[in-house]
Amino acid sequence: MSAPFRVEVVTLFPRMIAGALEFGILGRAVSRGLLSVATEDPRAHTSDVHRTVDDRPYGGGPGMVMKVEPLLAAIRAAQARLPPGSVRVLMSAQGEPFSQALARQFAQAPGLLLVAGRYEGVDERVAQLGVDREVSVGDYVLSGGELPALTVIDALARLLPGALGDERSNVEDSFTEGLLDWPHYTRPEVFEGSSVPPVLLSGDHAQIRRWRLAQAFTRTVERRPELLAKARLAPETRRALDEFLAARAAGEEDRGDSR
Numbered sequence: 222m223s224a225p226f227r228v229e230v231v232t233l234f235p236r237m238i239a240g241a242l243e244f245g246i247l248g249r250a251v252s253r254g255l256l257s258v259a260t261e262d263p264r265a266h267t268s269d270v271h272r273t274v275d276d277r278p279y280g281g282g283p284g285m286v287m288k289v290e291p292l293l294a295a296i297r298a299a300q301a302r303l304p305p306g307s308v309r310v311l312m313s314a315q316g317e318p319f320s321q322a323l324a325r326q327f328a329q330a331p332g333l334l335l336v337a338g339r340y341e342g343v344d345e346r347v348a349q350l351g352v353d354r355e356v357s358v359g360d361y362v363l364s365g366g367e368l369p370a371l372t373v374i375d376a377l378a379r380l381l382p383g384a385l386g387d388e389r390s391n392v393e394d395s396f397t398e399g400l401l402d403w404p405h406y407t408r409p410e411v412f413e414g415s416s417v418p419p420v421l422l423s424g425d426h427a428q429i430r431r432w433r434l435a436q437a438f439t440r441t442v443e444r445r446p447e448l449l450a451k452a453r454l455a456p457e458t459r460r461a462l463d464e465f466l467a468a469r470a471a472g473e474e475d476r477g478d479s480r
């Protein structure tokens with residue numbers, strides 16, 4: 222058995238990280254030895270009686286800024302436990318957008334160090350001296366970098382060989398990667414007057430595959446058209462999409478805006 226993928230998280234709230242690692246696929250990846258996550262608390266790298274990790278911003282203004290010394294010391298302590306060449310990432314609303322492509326990149330690295338900030342921000346010298354890149358999980362305001370760090374860990378863990386148990390999940394994903402999912406149903410067949418699409422009960426697996434693909438195409442075109450351009454599709458899926466789009470474009474005049 223190979224060594225686990227190692228992640229270090231620098232955080233003032235280590236229990237936020239530890240708690241999330243108990244559950245689901247993440248929990249199983251850890252208990253199976255595929256993933257190992259450790260934390261380093263900057264507060265352990267203070268020397269004053271108050272264990273100060275924040276201070277007032279130069280230039281004034283509201284809020285506090287995370288001090289550079291405890292944060293850099295924590296980063297260096299965590300880095301020392303990781304293999305050389307591990308990627309160091311500051312979770313930051315100013316960072317590049319996180320994506321499946323970045324998750325794939327990180328999963329290929331020897332190890333990963335994630336820095337989660339709190340307060341109004343971290344001293345810019347942490348970004349300059351302590352990390353290799355900055356990553357955001359989306360354009361909304363959170364209270365700190367812990368949930369973003371967990372988002373990265375979760376996406377990465379799913380890519381580790383053996384993490385999903387059923388490896389088909391990742392293989393099947395690869396056919397429609399970058400598209401929105403099709404609708405899912407389970408029993409009962411009718412619920413409050415709403416029925417399961419008959420094709421799913423037909424037992425005709427070729428038909429079911431076609432229906433699901435068409436649903437994925439329709440939803441993606443209608444909800445997230447920008448995804449289509451960068452979707453990494455298998456050649457057969459790409460061909461089916463081109464046919465779908467051609468048919469849709471041809472049908473557009475009679476259909477108008479009523480869809």
Ligand code: 9D3
Pocket residue numbers: 312313314338339340341342356357358359360361362363364365366369
């Ligand atoms: C504009 C003034 N501040 C908002 C009241 C800026 C701000 C400070 C600290 C915004 C967010 C945060 C804490 N956020 C993160 O550490 C964070 C984050 C996020 O908020 N959104 C998306 N991705 C990330 S990664 C880290």
